[in-house]
Amino acid sequence: MLLALAFIVAAPAGAQDFQSTAMLDTVVAQFTGKSVGEQGGAIAPIDTRLKLTRCAAPQLEWRSEGHDAVVVRCMAPAWKIFVPVAAVPRPKAAVPAPMPANIVVRPPVAVKAEPVIKRGDSVTVEAGSEGFSISRQGIAQNDAPAGGRLGVKVDDKQPPIQAIAIEPGRARLPGYAEGG
Incomplete structure (x- = not known):
């Protein structure tokens, strides 16, 4: 009976050694400015089955210029996870209007410099x-x-x-x- 009670009491203490994924979800939402599931926010909550060692100060950064994922990293103890983000569509670059069919574009012609010295000189x-x-x-x-x-x-x-x-x-x- 005492052994069973020891396991019950020890379980919550052991769980405290892991990083709260709910807290990481909150930090990611603050970083992106959007909640989980919103355009620009995390696609889904961080998997609660992850057993990450507790981190006092997780660092966040975008994985790429496309803002398609947030990198959450801990320096001590060292771990890193990627949180997929529902990236906000960016406006496409303006496509130049097609040229009229009657206009012909020719590449520039290289002008050959005149020789100042010729063969046999x-x-x-x-x-x-x-x-x-x-x-x-x-x-x-x-x-x-x-x-x-x-x-x-x-x-x-x-x-x-x-x-x-x-x-x-x-x-x-x-x-x-x-x-x-």
Whole structure:
């Protein structure tokens, strides 16, 4: 008899070790501003069968920008649950009006820059920095606009070097400032 009485008395004390789901429902309703079952509120009450360790200060946040669920989390002891929310429909973005059939939209045409150096031109390739400069004559291997890259053959026994076109007949090595 005493053993049965001990279980009856101990049961409510043991139940107190768990977080009240009714209290969590209230906190979620306060967070969303809507009651359970309302548009914008929790879809249903939190399942009372959950046995979560009591939390002194549960933290709430939206799961996503769509506000489709509330994340209820406890840091100590660590647990986290997701409470589905009946998300409020958001207005759809305005759909542009269809274009009349007689209007044709063409993509912009890229304007190709005119070359300042053409294949076969004699080119002075320069390199240098403050206090010194060096230059070498060569032959352009391809066309290049100002700022564009080109190959310049400076020695018949070596492959062409890469240079950047500056103006007609003048180029510089990549990585060296102009006018150095």
